Amino acid sequence: MRDLAPRLTQLKAQSLYRRRLTLDSPQDTHISVEGQPLISFCSNDYLGLANHPDVIQAFQQGVQKYGVGSGASHLVTGHSRAHDDLEEALAAFTGYPRALLFSSGYMANLAAQTTLAARHDVIYQDRLNHASLIDAAHLSKASLQRYAHLDSSALNNMLGEAKLSGNKNSLVVSDGVFSMDGDIAPVPELLNIASAHHSFLIIDDAHGIGVLGENGRGCLEHFNIHHTDDLILVGTLGKAFGTFGAFVAASDDVIETLIQKGRSYIYTTALPPAVACATLASLKLIQQDNERREKLAELIVYFKTCAEQIQLPLMPSNTAIQPLLMGDAEQALSISQSLRDQGFLVTAIRPPTVAEDTARLRITLSANHRHDDINALLEALSTLL
Numbered sequence: 516m517r518d519l520a521p522r523l524t525q526l527k528a529q530s531l532y533r534r535r536l537t538l539d540s541p542q543d544t545h546i547s548v549e550g551q552p553l554i555s556f557c558s559n560d561y562l563g564l565a566n567h568p569d570v571i572q573a574f575q576q577g578v579q580k581y582g583v584g585s586g587a588s589h590l591v592t593g594h595s596r597a598h599d600d601l602e603e604a605l606a607a608f609t610g611y612p613r614a615l616l617f618s619s620g621y622m623a624n625l626a627a628q629t630t631l632a633a634r635h636d637v638i639y640q641d642r643l644n645h646a647s648l649i650d651a652a653h654l655s656k657a658s659l660q661r662y663a664h665l666d667s668s669a670l671n672n673m674l675g676e677a678k679l680s681g682n683k684n685s686l687v688v689s690d691g692v693f694s695m696d697g698d699i700a701p702v703p704e705l706l707n708i709a710s711a712h713h714s715f716l717i718i719d720d721a722h723g724i725g726v727l728g729e730n731g732r733g734c735l736e737h738f739n740i741h742h743t744d745d746l747i748l749v750g751t752l753g754k755a756f757g758t759f760g761a762f763v764a765a766s767d768d769v770i771e772t773l774i775q776k777g778r779s780y781i782y783t784t785a786l787p788p789a790v791a792c793a794t795l796a797s798l799k800l801i802q803q804d805n806e807r808r809e810k811l812a813e814l815i816v817y818f819k820t821c822a823e824q825i826q827l828p829l830m831p832s833n834t835a836i837q838p839l840l841m842g843d844a845e846q847a848l849s850i851s852q853s854l855r856d857q858g859f860l861v862t863a864i865r866p867p868t869v870a871e872d873t874a875r876l877r878i879t880l881s882a883n884h885r886h887d888d889i890n891a892l893l894e895a896l897s898t899l900l
């Protein structure tokens with residue numbers, strides 16, 4: 516592992532080298548990157564709450580009350596009233612007995628799988644699950660089996676075979692909305708199959724919570740599914756909520772197990788309390804303000820209709836994630852660069868984030884986009900593709 520330089524050079528040669536952008540502005544649809552104004556189609560701030568005045572104000576009030584850092588982990592002195600209030604509000608919002616805050620979605624996923632599965636168990640995952648879900652399975656030491664994307668009958672077969680060979684403890688895990696594809700998992704089928712095999716189902720609804728369903732309760736509301744003891748929900752707060760952190764919503768026993776055993780819960784500093792205050796304000800907006808969700812839904816339909824008219828390679832998604840399939844990483848990168856030269860920010864997603872030969876431009880829409888922003892992007896794309 517000392518030969519790092521040639522590996523880096525190789526990444527560049529394969530068009531797989533990643534570079535960071537440095538923003539000089541708040542997160543929004545119109546941003547400034549190293550002095551260049553850009554219309555951004557890359558953020559996960561789907562409802563435009565990251566820079567919302569109510570959320571900013573709640574954050575500032577939180578800082579006045581609690582200071583900046585939480586100073587310790589939740590089990591020492593890091594757990595504040597603000598965290599507690601937010602957990603209660605999230606439980607009520609999702610319709611679960613309890614919710615537990617985590618410092619990030621990545622850590623929530625690590626804790627959920629490592630406490631609910633261990634060596635000799637089997638974790639079943641959709642092939643296109645988010646990297647944090649895959650990493651969590653590896654860390655749990657359970658064996659990981661991946662079923663074909665969205666294929667609940669493949670999952671059913673795998674669980675059936677495992678039962679025949681006497682393998683009992685299993686866990687089924689899926690993204691709710693797939694982060695790089697924008698399609699939605701068949702949650703009702705997954706839940707039926709998992710329950711029939713006495714298995715927990717974990718749904719990571721990072722891209723659905725706040726956005727999907729009439730009241731923004733995410734993919735469970737989208738499918739009209741209510742809490743059951745078998746169904747564990749992971750939600751992240753850095754996307755539609757516009758703040759930071761994550762939560763697990765589950766039964767009392769599952770939450771207590773996470774508190775007692777979840778290493779990525781126990782051995783890390785609690786979120787700053789002010790972030791919990793800001794998130795409470797976003798949650799209020801999510802619950803009270805249907806307009807942002809409706810505006811986003813309208814923009815998604817508008818984007819898809821216009822993109823179809825000019826025959827862009829849309830993928831089967833009805834969510835705010837609207838990828839255009841390029842295939843070739845170099846082509847995706849070069850179109851992304853040309854768009855940037857014209858003032859549009861659209862990231863090229865390349866392997867290993869997505870499978871070989873499925874590089875894509877990942878366009879995400881936000882309630883803060885205007886029709887003019889979309890028109891301008893589509894016009895630029897029509898000359899490039």
Ligand SMILES: *Cc1c(COP(=O)(O)O)cnc(C)c1O
Nearest residue numbers: 619620621645647694721751753
């Ligand atoms: C973004 C994301 C995460 C990670 O959440 P963070 O709070 O950013 O760590 C987990 N799962 C999915 C599906 C995601 O898209």
